[in-house]
Amino acid sequence: MSRLIVISNRVSVPKAAGAAGAQGGLAVALNSALREHRGIWFGWSGQETEEFTGHLNMQRIEGVTTATIDLEPQDIDEYYNGYANRTLWPLFHYRIDLTEYDRNFGEGYERVNARFADSVLPLIEPDDLVWVHDYHLLPLGSMLRQKGVKNRTGLFLHTPWPPTRLLVSLPFHERLVSSMLEYDVIGFQTQEWLESFIHYVSKELGLPITEDGTIDYGGRRIIARAFPIGIDFAEFVEGANSAEAREAHDRLKASVRGRKLMIGVDRLDYSKGLGERFESFGRFLTDNPGQAGDVVLLQIAPPSRGDVASYQQIREDLERKTGHINGAHADVAFVPIRYVNRGYPRSHLAGFYRAADIGLVTPLRDGMNLVAKEFVAAQDPEDPGVLILSQFAGAALQLADALLVNPHSTEHVSETIKRALEMPLAERRQRHEKLLASVCDEDVQHWREEFVAALFGQAEGGGADDTGADDTGAHDKAA
Numbered sequence: 001m002s003r004l005i006v007i008s009n010r011v012s013v014p015k016a017a018g019a020a021g022a023q024g025g026l027a028v029a030l031n032s033a034l035r036e037h038r039g040i041w042f043g044w045s046g047q048e049t050e051e052f053t054g055h056l057n058m059q060r061i062e063g064v065t066t067a068t069i070d071l072e073p074q075d076i077d078e079y080y081n082g083y084a085n086r087t088l089w090p091l092f093h094y095r096i097d098l099t100e101y102d103r104n105f106g107e108g109y110e111r112v113n114a115r116f117a118d119s120v121l122p123l124i125e126p127d128d129l130v131w132v133h134d135y136h137l138l139p140l141g142s143m144l145r146q147k148g149v150k151n152r153t154g155l156f157l158h159t160p161w162p163p164t165r166l167l168v169s170l171p172f173h174e175r176l177v178s179s180m181l182e183y184d185v186i187g188f189q190t191q192e193w194l195e196s197f198i199h200y201v202s203k204e205l206g207l208p209i210t211e212d213g214t215i216d217y218g219g220r221r222i223i224a225r226a227f228p229i230g231i232d233f234a235e236f237v238e239g240a241n242s243a244e245a246r247e248a249h250d251r252l253k254a255s256v257r258g259r260k261l262m263i264g265v266d267r268l269d270y271s272k273g274l275g276e277r278f279e280s281f282g283r284f285l286t287d288n289p290g291q292a293g294d295v296v297l298l299q300i301a302p303p304s305r306g307d308v309a310s311y312q313q314i315r316e317d318l319e320r321k322t323g324h325i326n327g328a329h330a331d332v333a334f335v336p337i338r339y340v341n342r343g344y345p346r347s348h349l350a351g352f353y354r355a356a357d358i359g360l361v362t363p364l365r366d367g368m369n370l371v372a373k374e375f376v377a378a379q380d381p382e383d384p385g386v387l388i389l390s391q392f393a394g395a396a397l398q399l400a401d402a403l404l405v406n407p408h409s410t411e412h413v414s415e416t417i418k419r420a421l422e423m424p425l426a427e428r429r430q431r432h433e434k435l436l437a438s439v440c441d442e443d444v445q446h447w448r449e450e451f452v453a454a455l456f457g458q459a460e461g462g463g464a465d466d467t468g469a470d471d472t473g474a475h476d477k478a479a
């Protein structure tokens, strides 16, 4: 079995980090994928250093070997807070109103990608498969190629891919997308994002798409496919059966005192639609005065990317909205929205999910959304809660038996909350059974196996010869 060199912006091993929570779905998924595959996980430590040295900090934690580098404050500012999270993230979530274009961000992004390439290079051995993750590192594959890496390399994008007419608003978009074409495999969460990518490549770059869907790039064939990510089902269920999960469940259940409970768990991010969600709940309370006092919304929202102004703004907006709705609908013994700005370990979340009657997952745009899948996995099959899910989350394609909503319509979400609260047990069980089958079968191991097979399949011949790779797939470190 080839080793996997996994490269992502951030490297985070949840168990070792004290299971503080809030790592985001990518870290959770990569941990699970790597525990079962030999290899190394390389990326930024999350720490800053005065001057970049490229020093690799190697560790082995919970069966996963990690190699991390520290970055300079200017790197973090221009690459992570800048190009990644003020330019690409909003653009890829269709928010060109929030997208900032700054030459320094672009330069910082390229500089840090080059630093990643230089630092990871000595770790790559001839037979390794190199698997790069997400929008932070789109040009990394081409930089590795320039340094002589001939190994099979793949990219998986965890976010949506925007429609062409939005993407062309990005200065130098052709250069960015062309750099991605040095990967052998490019993976997306859904067919929709894949189609947007293919549309761009064909219309803007004028490249032919072959009958089997591969991109013909100067005679070299690039596999572009959808690989929907899943959760580590077995690990999650184990956590859900733990003493901590039971304790978290019982504590929450006791605190709501027989009221119905809805739960939301999201990083504090404008893409998650939290403001619209709160407004929809406010509307539900106004439209159903008979039920006001009977339903509580618990929203767990750990802060995220707090150095970026749009994230500070969303935090202020939500505080105002919570105060407004609670002010209008609370009484001396009841507060409708419990808004919690901290992260919890997933075993606790599992207990919270199970205690809830409704999971409210209403992002305006989301690559996948693993919380939706965790909510399903945590339910009691005999008496399951109902999942209300945004039609704009990647997860909606696999979880079509959830109650799908348009998160922009407070009316639709409010009516769907009512429907979920009134749903008969038989229908809840029926829907849950189908949802559970999907979450269990299409888990993170399945995702990893599918992607690695595509990467490896390419290695076995599939049109890769024109890359100039030699038979061993070895790279020339001196190049």
Ligand SMILES: O=P(O)(O)OC[C@H]1O[C@H](O[C@H]2O[C@H](CO)[C@@H](O)[C@H](O)[C@H]2O)[C@H](O)[C@@H](O)[C@@H]1O
Residues within 6 Å of the ligand: 010, 023, 024, 025, 026, 027, 029, 134, 135, 158, 159, 229, 304, 305, 366, 367, 368, 369, 370
């Ligand atoms: O590293 P951060 O800046 O703190 O952000 C956390 C992660 O957020 C994003 O997660 C995405 O990946 C999930 C798993 O595939 C997916 O379910 C979700 O829809 C995406 O938003 C981001 O893409 C990651 O790079 C971040 O690590």
Ligand SMILES: O=c1ccn([C@@H]2O[C@H](COP(=O)(O)OP(=O)(O)O)[C@@H](O)[C@H]2O)c(=O)[nH]1
Residues within 6 Å of the ligand: 020, 021, 022, 023, 024, 025, 026, 028, 265, 266, 267, 300, 302, 342, 343, 344, 345, 346, 349, 368, 369, 370, 371, 372, 374
């Ligand atoms: O307090 C928290 C909040 C979230 N998460 C985890 O963070 C991930 C969020 O992934 P998702 O795909 O839903 O969204 P992302 O944050 O990656 O955009 C899920 O595994 C959650 O269980 C956590 O461990 N603790």
